[in-house]
Amino acid sequence: MTITVDAPPQLQRLKQALGVVADLRHTESVAGWDSRVFMPVRGAPARADVSATLGRLAHEQFVSDDVGELLEELRPYEENLDYDSDDASLIRVTRRDWERNRRVPSDLVGEMWRAAALGVAAWDQAKAVSDYSLLAPHLERQLELRHRYVECFPPTDEKYDVLLEDYEPGMTAAQVAAIFDDVKAATLPLIEAAPEIDDSFLSGDFDIAAQEEACRRILAVFGFDEAGWRLDETPHPFEANPGVGDIRLTTHYRGDDLHSLFSTMHEFGHGVYEWGVDTALARTPLETGTSSAMHESQSRTWENLVGRSRAFWRFFYPTMRELFPQRLDGVDAQAFYRAVNRVRRTAIRIDSDEVTYNLHIILRFELERDLLDGRLAVADVPAAWNAATREYLGVDPVEDAHGVLQDMHWGAGLVGYFPTYSLGNVLSVQIWERARAEFDDLDAQMERGEFGELREWLREHVYRHGRKFTPEELIERVTGRPIDAGPYVRYLQEKLSTL
Amino acid sequence: MTITVDAPPQLQRLKQALGVVADLRHTESVAGWDSRVFMPVRGAPARADVSATLGRLAHEQFVSDDVGELLEELRPYEENLDYDSDDASLIRVTRRDWERNRRVPSDLVGEMWRAAALGVAAWDQAKAVSDYSLLAPHLERQLELRHRYVECFPPTDEKYDVLLEDYEPGMTAAQVAAIFDDVKAATLPLIEAAPEIDDSFLSGDFDIAAQEEACRRILAVFGFDEAGWRLDETPHPFEANPGVGDIRLTTHYRGDDLHSLFSTMHEFGHGVYEWGVDTALARTPLETGTSSAMHESQSRTWENLVGRSRAFWRFFYPTMRELFPQRLDGVDAQAFYRAVNRVRRTAIRIDSDEVTYNLHIILRFELERDLLDGRLAVADVPAAWNAATREYLGVDPVEDAHGVLQDMHWGAGLVGYFPTYSLGNVLSVQIWERARAEFDDLDAQMERGEFGELREWLREHVYRHGRKFTPEELIERVTGRPIDAGPYVRYLQEKLSTL
Numbered sequence: 001m002t003i004t005v006d007a008p009p010q011l012q013r014l015k016q017a018l019g020v021v022a023d024l025r026h027t028e029s030v031a032g033w034d035s036r037v038f039m040p041v042r043g044a045p046a047r048a049d050v051s052a053t054l055g056r057l058a059h060e061q062f063v064s065d066d067v068g069e070l071l072e073e074l075r076p077y078e079e080n081l082d083y084d085s086d087d088a089s090l091i092r093v094t095r096r097d098w099e100r101n102r103r104v105p106s107d108l109v110g111e112m113w114r115a116a117a118l119g120v121a122a123w124d125q126a127k128a129v130s131d132y133s134l135l136a137p138h139l140e141r142q143l144e145l146r147h148r149y150v151e152c153f154p155p156t157d158e159k160y161d162v163l164l165e166d167y168e169p170g171m172t173a174a175q176v177a178a179i180f181d182d183v184k185a186a187t188l189p190l191i192e193a194a195p196e197i198d199d200s201f202l203s204g205d206f207d208i209a210a211q212e213e214a215c216r217r218i219l220a221v222f223g224f225d226e227a228g229w230r231l232d233e234t235p236h237p238f239e240a241n242p243g244v245g246d247i248r249l250t251t252h253y254r255g256d257d258l259h260s261l262f263s264t265m266h267e268f269g270h271g272v273y274e275w276g277v278d279t280a281l282a283r284t285p286l287e288t289g290t291s292s293a294m295h296e297s298q299s300r301t302w303e304n305l306v307g308r309s310r311a312f313w314r315f316f317y318p319t320m321r322e323l324f325p326q327r328l329d330g331v332d333a334q335a336f337y338r339a340v341n342r343v344r345r346t347a348i349r350i351d352s353d354e355v356t357y358n359l360h361i362i363l364r365f366e367l368e369r370d371l372l373d374g375r376l377a378v379a380d381v382p383a384a385w386n387a388a389t390r391e392y393l394g395v396d397p398v399e400d401a402h403g404v405l406q407d408m409h410w411g412a413g414l415v416g417y418f419p420t421y422s423l424g425n426v427l428s429v430q431i432w433e434r435a436r437a438e439f440d441d442l443d444a445q446m447e448r449g450e451f452g453e454l455r456e457w458l459r460e461h462v463y464r465h466g467r468k469f470t471p472e473e474l475i476e477r478v479t480g481r482p483i484d485a486g487p488y489v490r491y492l493q494e495k496l497s498t499l
Numbered sequence: 500m501t502i503t504v505d506a507p508p509q510l511q512r513l514k515q516a517l518g519v520v521a522d523l524r525h526t527e528s529v530a531g532w533d534s535r536v537f538m539p540v541r542g543a544p545a546r547a548d549v550s551a552t553l554g555r556l557a558h559e560q561f562v563s564d565d566v567g568e569l570l571e572e573l574r575p576y577e578e579n580l581d582y583d584s585d586d587a588s589l590i591r592v593t594r595r596d597w598e599r600n601r602r603v604p605s606d607l608v609g610e611m612w613r614a615a616a617l618g619v620a621a622w623d624q625a626k627a628v629s630d631y632s633l634l635a636p637h638l639e640r641q642l643e644l645r646h647r648y649v650e651c652f653p654p655t656d657e658k659y660d661v662l663l664e665d666y667e668p669g670m671t672a673a674q675v676a677a678i679f680d681d682v683k684a685a686t687l688p689l690i691e692a693a694p695e696i697d698d699s700f701l702s703g704d705f706d707i708a709a710q711e712e713a714c715r716r717i718l719a720v721f722g723f724d725e726a727g728w729r730l731d732e733t734p735h736p737f738e739a740n741p742g743v744g745d746i747r748l749t750t751h752y753r754g755d756d757l758h759s760l761f762s763t764m765h766e767f768g769h770g771v772y773e774w775g776v777d778t779a780l781a782r783t784p785l786e787t788g789t790s791s792a793m794h795e796s797q798s799r800t801w802e803n804l805v806g807r808s809r810a811f812w813r814f815f816y817p818t819m820r821e822l823f824p825q826r827l828d829g830v831d832a833q834a835f836y837r838a839v840n841r842v843r844r845t846a847i848r849i850d851s852d853e854v855t856y857n858l859h860i861i862l863r864f865e866l867e868r869d870l871l872d873g874r875l876a877v878a879d880v881p882a883a884w885n886a887a888t889r890e891y892l893g894v895d896p897v898e899d900a901h902g903v904l905q906d907m908h909w910g911a912g913l914v915g916y917f918p919t920y921s922l923g924n925v926l927s928v929q930i931w932e933r934a935r936a937e938f939d940d941l942d943a944q945m946e947r948g949e950f951g952e953l954r955e956w957l958r959e960h961v962y963r964h965g966r967k968f969t970p971e972e973l974i975e976r977v978t979g980r981p982i983d984a985g986p987y988v989r990y991l992q993e994k995l996s997t998l
Contacts, residue, residue: 023552026545027526030533038537039745042727046525046742049782053522057556228541243545246538283548 007087008077014070015284017061018094022283024058028113030242035117037232037250041124048117056110063102071095086280089468094285100165103152112145116412123411124235130401132382135411139378142413143371159372163416167292168423170472173369176419179485180365183358183422186489190355194343195499201331202339208253210323215251215264217319221449222268222302224249229271236408237263239270239299244282247271259350262340265307269299272455276463289463291471292417296424297431298458304354304425305432306454310498311446313337338499347389347397348406355492358425359392364407364418372415427471429488430479431462506586507576513569514783516560517593521782523557527612529741534616536731536749547616555609562601570594585779588967593784599664602651611644615911622910623734629900631881634910638877641912642870658871662915666791667922669971672868675918678984679864682857682921685988689854693842694998700830701838707752709822714750714763716818720948721767721801723748728770735907736762738769738798743781746770758849761839764806768798771954775962788962790970791916795923796930797961803853803924804931805953809997810945812836837998846888846896847905854991857924858891863906863917871914926970928987929978930961 126134370376397403869875896902
């Protein structure tokens, strides 16, 4: 029996205060999107001021005494509600956020936003000329800010845990390391045993307009809708959601391969998660995905579990033949399927395959733990990077631009974020297995180009909840089990056996 | 002798507070630009929340007691400085802004921003289907908000004066009407006596890629620089400047005429004004152009005084022949020059010429004065619009989309803004005459495609000052005289005599 309790006036006041914070976050989202898609380079310093101000103001407004008092006054109301209800979840999650954020001075938050904007701009330059020394001082600054941030919190087993908590609540570095050990142990033999596959036809001249057309046709069947979504080009694809009804994907077209298709499917996965959050949660802290790994599980679902599946290519390969008649002349769907799944040792994360991908992440996770704990100096990162790349992947980066400078994350201050990519892989298969168990004609649907039922199932079970549940709670609700690398490892093993 | 006084610590604190307000204004600028260039339509309601929050917060931060106290404490410092100095100007102009803004509740400001975002979105829809009834309730709301706004201020001769003051400080509706009487008296006989000119070659198929190339070549010689400027397409061109080093022009390409070239030159004029403001004034209330009319004087300078001049087309016409060889076959530079200056009676403001343009503005000015004073009801605007168009221009709008719905301004709540367009025309020629007097080879420079000296002269005399001086002060400094329609009227008369 559900007891209905009238919401006290404090709830409306809380929602108003949170709405302002959400508006500032949405603004940061559109300004950040713009800075990476369209902003002229000379606009970067002014935009860094904007980021610092928005970040600081949003924090100040959120951690105000007013919000704290409203949360206290709402305790009796919360206790009379179902745990799962929107209002109880709003109060519970907001209180958790408030208590955590309240520990951090707003000025430090502003400085972190500023450093992120300046660091990304510096990384852009550093990568363009393959000169790590342009990034190094920003990396020093990012580490200094992270140390100040960590000091705001009670001691943890290691400093890394504090940073990880912001991206993957409830997870520790030691837990990550244990999961990664399982993944690594299963991955290395798979790489050794991977079949030789001819993917030479995936390199060469691929018309960019035809690539864009392919991306748009894929998005159309997945559920992209012009009235509420955009697709733009950026050097480094990402997804942004500056408010309800406004989902922005970016992709990157290279003239000599088909990378853009997978990048587009990946970002669609992020977009469809945000799109699927119940609009009743809009302008509250619940309006977004529950964690970075859960988000990544969905980008990986659409990129890999759908986008690198045999069923998908049975459906879409004829379109590819139509769009690239010369390039794909004499290549059949099975050959194409095998090629886009070829295990490849490369120094570049985004060029890797489902199996080797995780080694790229493990490498970054280990280096950033060492950096944060002072076992590795900023100056020594390129050498350590190259050594680890050789050890894990058996290859040498040709230059820093394609080695230590390949990712923007550290320039942006994202330390503790990388592991969520592989955790996302792990979660994606756990959820996927549940979906397959629910409707056993999933492959047949995909072969017919039907993705609506899958999308709706994911919306019902994952997306609509936003941040109502922690990632731990959500994976338990969906699968009945905690995070576990087993299904993912078995998926990789089975997949390789089909190639 | 200039006495040097050390700046008191309050100045730095004032600049910090004003920097935050500027950051919020820059954020609004990028969010507003985005909403008109790239935002998916379904994003409009969330963006209206963002606008309301940013507008309210920027206002709150600006009108704070802190800022007021700092301004008081800085009086002795200000009094020891040259009037023209950056610091004295900052304190003086900020105090004027603060006293004015302080009268208005921040919540009302937020509501005005929200209504602007919703009103523009509604106008977009209304125009698309030519249905005034979709705009009418928003227009009612805008008027209601303007009445509440006007009530925050001491009584003026008419309500319109309060609104006009925000766009054209120091100007009253009665002064505008007097200037417009002069313009109208001179304009009507010019239209009657205008020569018949064949401009039939300006209608027809003009390749849009070639138009864009023409626009980019013009911008390149004017001073556009990819590192700090952008050019995008929108249905309704405008310029935005979300911070130092970030100038954004938009234009609109129509497949059947060359309107885009003039629109691009127009927006360049707005952009180059913002670009030229001394960067020492960045992140303060002085960082932008001093008034809407002064801004428009510069867009008109680059669109008309440069862009419709014989000298410019002597320089650029060969490029046009190269880009549109078939369309312009058999048309010489003089014929082209005459055609782009043809006096034309049209119901559409942006299709009009330098002579008839002002009648479109006078019409709007008269209607909005009537609306604000209650002499005209929102429901009766279309009929009044059409009657005035017939009276002034001798033509009937075909449908509301090209009549009362042609401009976004009223939907955005911009009442009191239109007259600054014609005031800008007037000022543009006063400043232009001064420039011509300083370097008498201006035409020769333009014929050679050299615009650097003109641009630098304008920067030195107009742009760099930002808002340090009122429009009255600035026109006096540049020309030694107050605003005066005489030079503009003579310019039109002389120009028509050359056609």
